[in-house]
Amino acid sequence: MTKVLMQGNKVIAEAAIRAGCRFYAGYPITPQNEIPEYMAERLRQVEGGVFVQSESEVAAIHMVIGASAAGARSMTSSSGPGISIKQEGISSMAACQLPAVIVNMMRGGPGLGNISPSQGDYFQATRGGGHGDYRTIVLGPASAQELADLTMDAFDLADRYRTPVMILADGMMGQMMEPVVFKEPEPRAYPEGLIMKGAGAGKRKIIRGLILDPLALEEHNWMLDRKYRTIARQETRCELFRTEDAELILVAYGTAARIAKGAIKRLRDAGIRAGLFRPISLWPFPTNEVRDLATRIENFLVFEMSTGQMVEDVRLAIQGEARIGFFGRPGGVVPTPVELANVVMRRYDRERGITECC
Amino acid sequence: MKQVFCRPKSMTKNIFHYCAGCGHSIVHRLIAEVIDELGIRGIAIGVPPAGCAVLAYNYLDIDMIEAQHGRGPATATGVKRVLPDRVVFSYQGDGDLAAIGTAESFHAANRGENITVIFINNAVYGMTGGQMAPTSILGQRTTTSPAGRAALLDGHPVRVSEIFSQLPGTAYIERCMVNSPAAILKTRKAIRKAFQCQIDGRGFSLVEILSPCPTNWKMTPIDSCRWIDEVMCKEFPLGVMKDVPAVEQNEGG
Numbered sequence: 087m088t089k090v091l092m093q094g095n096k097v098i099a100e101a102a103i104r105a106g107c108r109f110y111a112g113y114p115i116t117p118q119n120e121i122p123e124y125m126a127e128r129l130r131q132v133e134g135g136v137f138v139q140s141e142s143e144v145a146a147i148h149m150v151i152g153a154s155a156a157g158a159r160s161m162t163s164s165s166g167p168g169i170s171i172k173q174e175g176i177s178s179m180a181a182c183q184l185p186a187v188i189v190n191m192m193r194g195g196p197g198l199g200n201i202s203p204s205q206g207d208y209f210q211a212t213r214g215g216g217h218g219d220y221r222t223i224v225l226g227p228a229s230a231q232e233l234a235d236l237t238m239d240a241f242d243l244a245d246r247y248r249t250p251v252m253i254l255a256d257g258m259m260g261q262m263m264e265p266v267v268f269k270e271p272e273p274r275a276y277p278e279g280l281i282m283k284g285a286g287a288g289k290r291k292i293i294r295g296l297i298l299d300p301l302a303l304e305e306h307n308w309m310l311d312r313k314y315r316t317i318a319r320q321e322t323r324c325e326l327f328r329t330e331d332a333e334l335i336l337v338a339y340g341t342a343a344r345i346a347k348g349a350i351k352r353l354r355d356a357g358i359r360a361g362l363f364r365p366i367s368l369w370p371f372p373t374n375e376v377r378d379l380a381t382r383i384e385n386f387l388v389f390e391m392s393t394g395q396m397v398e399d400v401r402l403a404i405q406g407e408a409r410i411g412f413f414g415r416p417g418g419v420v421p422t423p424v425e426l427a428n429v430v431m432r433r434y435d436r437e438r439g440i441t442e443c444c
Numbered sequence: 445m446k447q448v449f450c451r452p453k454s455m456t457k458n459i460f461h462y463c464a465g466c467g468h469s470i471v472h473r474l475i476a477e478v479i480d481e482l483g484i485r486g487i488a489i490g491v492p493p494a495g496c497a498v499l500a501y502n503y504l505d506i507d508m509i510e511a512q513h514g515r516g517p518a519t520a521t522g523v524k525r526v527l528p529d530r531v532v533f534s535y536q537g538d539g540d541l542a543a544i545g546t547a548e549s550f551h552a553a554n555r556g557e558n559i560t561v562i563f564i565n566n567a568v569y570g571m572t573g574g575q576m577a578p579t580s581i582l583g584q585r586t587t588t589s590p591a592g593r594a595a596l597l598d599g600h601p602v603r604v605s606e607i608f609s610q611l612p613g614t615a616y617i618e619r620c621m622v623n624s625p626a627a628i629l630k631t632r633k634a635i636r637k638a639f640q641c642q643i644d645g646r647g648f649s650l651v652e653i654l655s656p657c658p659t660n661w662k663m664t665p666i667d668s669c670r671w672i673d674e675v676m677c678k679e680f681p682l683g684v685m686k687d688v689p690a691v692e693q694n695e696g697g
């Protein structure tokens with residue numbers, strides 16, 4: 087298998103093509119424009135490939151709905167403001183149980199915010215984002231290699247659970263170049279019977295989320311809930327980095343986790359045995375895995391490029407079993423490993439544990 | 445004895461939920477008849493809207509995928525691009541097409557998307573209780589224009605067919621109505637031509653249908669039919685707005 091040096095956004099696009107994605111619709115927004123550009127070119131080359139530059143992100147997600155229903159592996163990508171207006175369609179896909187991959191290369195918000203890397207969309211991504219009782223599988227890659235692997239996995243997860251899957255990365259991941267090896271994709275295992283392609287001579291299909299009878303909609307909601315519980319049981323992913331001997335755990339995902347690894351090296355050089363807990367699946371959140379750590383380690387510091395969103399999941403998981411601090415830089419600021427290491431050293435000592443707990 | 449009238453094969457046996465005198469049920473039937481006639485039941489895929497016709501799949505016995513309010517042409521685009529040999533249509537009200545879904549409809553038309561749009565213009569938001577629509581007539585009283593639609597405050601009725609005809613991507617556009625047997629037969633022909641246009645690969649087709657909503661117009665069904673003749677037709681003149689032959693459509697590859 088050959089290793090190639092590629093920019094993050096292009097890695098996502100190439101991984102999608104290799105995973106069999108044959109429909110892409112999207113609207114330009116920085117910092118993810120290389121994804122539609124790359125898809126426009128590649129989908130021209132592959133058989134059955136369709137690329138549509140849509141009139142808006144709303145239109146894009148609804149095109150993806152149609153394409154997904156018609157049986158194509160489908161993807162759309164955007165950032166902040168564009169993801170906000172896609173929520174109508176994401177909710178719809180959850181209701182109609184349609185698979186697709188949605189990429190959010192996060193930028194600073196709220197509002198137009200800026201185009202710098204940020205992690206302020208964690209709540210929107212992991213809480214469902216749109217209206218109604220539903221969840222979206224959310225994967226948070228932290229390297230170009232993971233952009234490739236998780237994008238491919240995202241298509242499989244979307245098919246397996248018939249649900250939209252989000253890749254939640256940020257502008258930094260999208261712009262940086264790193265070597266990647268594209269793995270062999272799994273053959274698609276999506277039941278032919280679910281695809282809408284005209285009734286033929288047989289019985290027709292209806293795809294809908296409208297269920298007017300409250301009891302029937304309640305049952306639909308519980309059915310979806312059972313599916314989400316299965317996902318929560320089976321699909322959590324995380325990385326433990328130097329946690330075996332750790333006295334202090336940093337919790338971070340995506341770009342923040344890379345910074346945290348740099349900080350951990352410095353902290354260890356300074357005699358603080360720090361480790362990293364990195365959720366890879368952001369929903370389902372690896373609750374049990376972080377709780378396990380909390381049974382033997384007393385101090386946690388959650389680091390996010392936001393004012394503090396994932397920290398709520400960490401608190402819910404740890405349930406008061408350990409001390410939890412938080413450090414955040416929202417607005418598109420990307421702190422250095424040195425800054426993070428300094429924050430830890432200021433706020434942690436072995437006697438008192440982490441201070442300024444939240 | 446010769447049977448001259450029966451339920452179209454592409455129609456279910458369900459009883460319409462529409463109000464008495466509503467145009468939706470007539471148009472549903474026409475669509476089913478045309479689908480039968482063209483023999484395309486097996487390859488037809490419909491996209492019903494949010495609106496009174498949200499349950500269109502209860503009546504049309506073909507594959508159907510619901511769209512969110514206004515997004516029908518985007519969803520239809522996704523389906524059609526993946527399955528170019530299927531006959532794909534969206535069914536939309538005036539709020540759906542000319543307000544919340546203006547962008548999706550306009551750009552599907554402008555891309556010359558090879559789909560058909562069945563556009564029900566009843567000059568109100570039927571489903572939500574008769575609020576003002578982009579197509580409400582000046583002076584028309586609705587629940588959100590109690591003093592009558594005023595141009596200065598509410599803008600003017602949107603003439604979708606005329607506007608879309610200006611787009612080079614559109615191939616076939618006709619405005620009809622369903623307030624008399626003769627008008628209904630004409631509408632049926634227009635729907636047939638629109639589907640045929642798609643089958644021939646000529647590009648975007650749209651049939652705008654002036655359609656009674658007696659409930660929200662607060663008129664009897666008969667008065668509603670008269671209102672279409674006397675008022676709506678003046679604002680929305682009937683006729684073929686565009687019918688581009690196949691050759692011209694293909695220009696420029």
Ligand SMILES: Cc1ncc(C[n+]2csc(CCOP(=O)(O)OP(=O)(O)O)c2C)c(N)n1
Nearest residue numbers: 494495496513537538539540568569570571
């Ligand atoms: C995003 C969104 N906004 C509002 C609604 C509520 N809604 C449903 S149908 C409708 C208006 C329908 O009017 P029209 O498109 O003219 O169709 P009609 O019911 O008259 O056939 C509205 C506002 C909705 N379903 N979704």
Ligand code: SF4
Nearest residue numbers: 462463466496570657
């Ligand atoms: S409210 Fe109007 S459009 Fe809706 S079903 Fe009744 S008559 Fe038809």
